[in-house]
Amino acid sequence: MNFEQHLQSRLAQQKAANWYRQRNTIAHQTSLGQQLVDHTMPVVNFCSNDYLGLSVHPKVKAAAGQALHEFGVGSGASHLVSGHSHYHHTLEQALAQMTGRARALLLSTGYMANVGLITALAGKTQHILCDKLNHASIIDACQLAAAKNGVKQFIRYRHCDLAHLEQLLQKAPPHSLVVSDGVFSMDGNCAPLGSIAALCQKYHAVFVVDDAHGFGCLGDQGAGSVQAAGLSERDVPVYMGTLGKAVGGFGAFIAGSEALIETLIQFARPYIYTTALPPAVAAANLQSLQLIAHSKTLRAALNSNIAIFTTRIAAHCQHSAHWQQVTLLPSQTAIQPIILGCEKTTMSVAQSLMDAGFWVGAIRPPTVPKGTARLRITLSASHSASQIEALIAALDHALVQTMTPPASHNDE
Numbered sequence: 001m002n003f004e005q006h007l008q009s010r011l012a013q014q015k016a017a018n019w020y021r022q023r024n025t026i027a028h029q030t031s032l033g034q035q036l037v038d039h040t041m042p043v044v045n046f047c048s049n050d051y052l053g054l055s056v057h058p059k060v061k062a063a064a065g066q067a068l069h070e071f072g073v074g075s076g077a078s079h080l081v082s083g084h085s086h087y088h089h090t091l092e093q094a095l096a097q098m099t100g101r102a103r104a105l106l107l108s109t110g111y112m113a114n115v116g117l118i119t120a121l122a123g124k125t126q127h128i129l130c131d132k133l134n135h136a137s138i139i140d141a142c143q144l145a146a147a148k149n150g151v152k153q154f155i156r157y158r159h160c161d162l163a164h165l166e167q168l169l170q171k172a173p174p175h176s177l178v179v180s181d182g183v184f185s186m187d188g189n190c191a192p193l194g195s196i197a198a199l200c201q202k203y204h205a206v207f208v209v210d211d212a213h214g215f216g217c218l219g220d221q222g223a224g225s226v227q228a229a230g231l232s233e234r235d236v237p238v239y240m241g242t243l244g245k246a247v248g249g250f251g252a253f254i255a256g257s258e259a260l261i262e263t264l265i266q267f268a269r270p271y272i273y274t275t276a277l278p279p280a281v282a283a284a285n286l287q288s289l290q291l292i293a294h295s296k297t298l299r300a301a302l303n304s305n306i307a308i309f310t311t312r313i314a315a316h317c318q319h320s321a322h323w324q325q326v327t328l329l330p331s332q333t334a335i336q337p338i339i340l341g342c343e344k345t346t347m348s349v350a351q352s353l354m355d356a357g358f359w360v361g362a363i364r365p366p367t368v369p370k371g372t373a374r375l376r377i378t379l380s381a382s383h384s385a386s387q388i389e390a391l392i393a394a395l396d397h398a399l400v401q402t403m404t405p406p407a408s409h410n411d412e
């Protein structure tokens, strides 16, 4: 078998498992929330993480335009060479202030922030305890850190299972890391941050929270799930957030003490060895933060859309037979999963929705555990109530078409 055939056979296996991934090309953005996919009809996007619609906010676009005019497109170098503009610097200060920490450090992506912080902070002896459903970038970061240190120190605890975490903490040396998503990216539930923080205090572990889906959406002034849980830097010494989701831009940050940030500047390789994000993006992020902190209507619109969706969907589940085979997760966030289980069914329902003008995520293993393929519907402040109603009607129709009727129990 030559190399080309070897690749073809791997791809064939992926297709046979219904795990084959394909991209949809957005040909044109018509108006807020409407996009032309693959040059066909306009669809309403229900799979973006742009939860507040800030990626197309006029003030955000204007801020990017102004910085683009001043600095050009690329930053030209890494932060430690000559890529650190006043926009990057002011953005870091705004992030520190918003999260109530002494400092914040800007990184080019959330993936790199996780790899950087976990590899820089994990020593040779400490354990890294990680929720089983944490984001892939955290899992990869932990594996890299463990491989580098040559010890078996990376342990995954059962999802949000405090008893399991405590068992593991009892055997963990001081300054071990406990890492959790603030809001789980495929389930939409919030981690029990207060209880995990209390365990970390008890066992002298360091709590790291990845708040990619909480920052901007949750908490007073959108400061995220740690603040919404009433926790401070003492409880969560390492706070990570991203800027490509609710902030509507691109990039990520880590917030914490002076010593934490200086340690990362010295030792976090994905910080040191990569080009700083474009100054125009930093300027746009900065403008978005101001809107998030000062506009109550953005988060209110998102929360109202979440309430519309969850009440309507719960009513369907109670009253329609073909909804009995789907599982809803108790999510109060913008991430609303509908578990169908089978990959093929999930793909086919997602395609029916696309044909009806609604673009939703179809999420399969290995992104989620086997047997839990799902639609991942994400809500945004920019959706209208009628768009959400129409999505649910289309979903109802697609389920009637796709789901086999439940087996009857007449003989009982």
Ligand SMILES: *Cc1c(COP(=O)(O)O)cnc(C)c1O
Pocket: 108, 109, 110, 111, 112, 114, 135, 137, 181, 185, 210, 211, 212, 213, 242, 243, 244, 251, 252
């Ligand atoms: C999206 C995401 C990341 C990665 O962030 P990027 O900026 O897209 O690289 C990290 N963690 C979680 C939980 C995420 O959902």
